[in-house]
Amino acid sequence: MKKYILGLITITGLLATSCRKYVEVDPLSNSRIIKYTTDYQDLLNNTSVFEYSYLYPLYSSDDAGIDNATLQNSMLPQQYLTYQWADTRLGITDIDVDWERLYKQIYTCNLVTDGVMSSTGGTAVQKTAALAVAKVHRAYAYLTLVNLYAAPYNPATAATDLGLPLLTTSSLYTSLKRASVQDVYAQIIKDLTEALPDLPDLPVYNSDPSKAAAYALLAEASLYKRDxxxxxxxxxxxxxxxxxxxxxxxxxxxxxxxxxxxxxxETIFSKLVSGNSYSSITLSSDLLTLLGTSDLRYTLFTGNANPATYGKIYYRQNYTNEGVYIGPNVPEMMLIKAESAARAGDVSAAVNELNTLRKKRFKPADYVDLTATNAADALTLVINERRRELFGRGFRWFDMRRLNQDAAFAKTYTHTFKGTAYTLEPYSNRYTYAIGTYYITLNPEIVQNPR
Structure with a gap:
């Protein structure tokens, strides 16, 4: 099947999934074959495809505390089932917007990696630059997907744990059997390291990949791998x-x-929450207590829901009306550096990194340096600071998954919905989202996650 584009940007014949049955659609009459290097560049410049990421981790983390009955009654089934950590969040015909959006990004990247080096009209530098950009976008999509739909990385079991359908070509006939978690991470790291030589240090626009973005994704991948x-x-x-x-x-x-x-x-690689239902996700009392009212992140980035009696919501996006920023940024890299130091036993380096960040988050009269007497204390400070700095944007869900392997942080979480308490136990299979039955029915070679 030939590859086509519409208006040089919109892929036709793709309904945003990895599934073969959803990519083989006849091209529209006003589309044309991808031919020129600029065609591939235009595909990659489509921020409506590449800049949006996940939504559902905002519901499943303990940052969320949707306690108001009116808000609960307004939630859609996919939202409240995610909030309840249900075995499955989707009906048999329901689509999963996170799965579809990220696999659409992968398919678009695969069109580029398959064809850009043999395209017409571009220089060798332009072609290798486009190839590198596609590999970074693909790595981001897989890193997000593997932390939604595959088990948390466990060095002892990653080689056999179910990962994802690992598609690196736009061919419609590639196997959709799930690669292992280890193999998915290997592909992510391969894409990023291969891309690095052909990327600029920093981008012209922070929605574009760069060396800084590739290193940031490598830092995140290594963190999730416990390296x-x-x-x-x-x-x-x-x-x-x-x-x-x-x-x-x-x-x-x-x-x-x-x-x-x-x-x-602060932004290194701009990504946004997919959808706008985050405006009704109220914050948990546990999170608000951890923040404390003297923290400027509380003052500026929490606000009253509408009406205020519903509770506090994450508010940063209301100042700019651009959505919730969730891509890698400078504070996150500082926190990864601090965690690496704490886990290596370098208490002073870890705490110094935290204090450098925190001085920008408090009025001088309210600021007090953090201190730690040992590595365990320093690590606790880091994990708490990650939650304060990254709250309301889904990062906490990824931390909850990976911290299960640390006895000091593994715990039971509770969300209450319409009078019923729903719990998430340590090591539960429900830390991994079920793959939609819709996709498995169409493609039976995709094996469901353990429930």
């Missing part, structure tokens, strides 16, 4: 290229002047 030394090393490489922090004191009196996405000095 903490590599995670810290990659975070250092990022911070050598970009280390600017926003001083929240500057915006305390005028939060509406907070920088927009493209001007945000």
């Amino acid at each position: 903490f030394a590599s995670a810290g090393s990659y975070a250092d490489k990022v911070l050598a290229l970009k280390n600017t922090l926003t001083d929240l004191n500057t915006y305390a009196a005028a939060p509406s002047t907070l920088p927009k996405k493209l001007a945000d000095p």
Whole structure:
């Protein structure tokens, strides 16, 4: 089957899944065959495809505390089943927007990696640059998917744990059998390391891949793999290229002047939450207590729901109306560096990194340095600071998954919905989302996750 595009940007014949039955659609009459290097560049420049990421981790983390009865009654089944950590969140014909959006990104990247090097009209530098960009986008999509639909990385079992259908070609006849978790991570790391030589240090627009973005994704992948030394090393490489922090004191009196996405000095690789239902996800009392009212992240980034009696919501997006930013950024890299140091027993390095960040998050009169007497204390400080800095954006779900392997952090979580308490026990299979029955019915070679 030939590959086509519409208007040089929109892929036709693709309904946003990895499934063969959803890509083989006759091209429209006003489309044309992808031929020129600029065609492939235009595919990659489509931010409506590439900039949006996940939604459902916002419901499943303990940052969410949707306690109001009216809000609960307004939730759709996929939302409240995710909030309840149900065995399955989807009916037999329901689509999964997170699965579809990310596999659409992968398919688009595969069109580029398959064809750009033999395309017409571009220089060798332009072609290799487009190839590198596609590999970074593909790595991001797989890193997100493997942390939604596959077991948390366990070095002892990753070689046999079910990962994902690992598609690296746009061929409609590639096997959809699930590769192992280990193989998925190997592909992510391969894509990123191969892309690095042909990327700029920093992008013109922060929605574009760069060396800083590739190193940031390598830092995240290493963190999820529990390769903490590599995670810290990659975070250092990022911070050598970009280390600017926003001083929240500057915006305390005028939060509406907070920088927009493209001007945000902290953003390394811009990604956004998919959808806008986050406006009704109220924050848990546990999170709000951890933040504390003197923290400028509480003052600026929490706000009243509408009406206020519903509770507090994550509020940062209301100042810029651009959605919730969830891509890698400078504070996250500092926190990865601090965690790497704490796990290596370097207490002072870990705490110093935290304090450098926290000084930009409190008014001077309210700021007090953190201190730790040992590595365990330092690690607890890091994990708590990750939650404060990254709250309301889904990062906490990924942390809950990986921290199950640390006895100090494995715990039972509870969400209450319409008077019933739903619990998530340590090591539960429900830390991994079920793959939609819809996709398995169409493609039986995709094996469901253990429930």
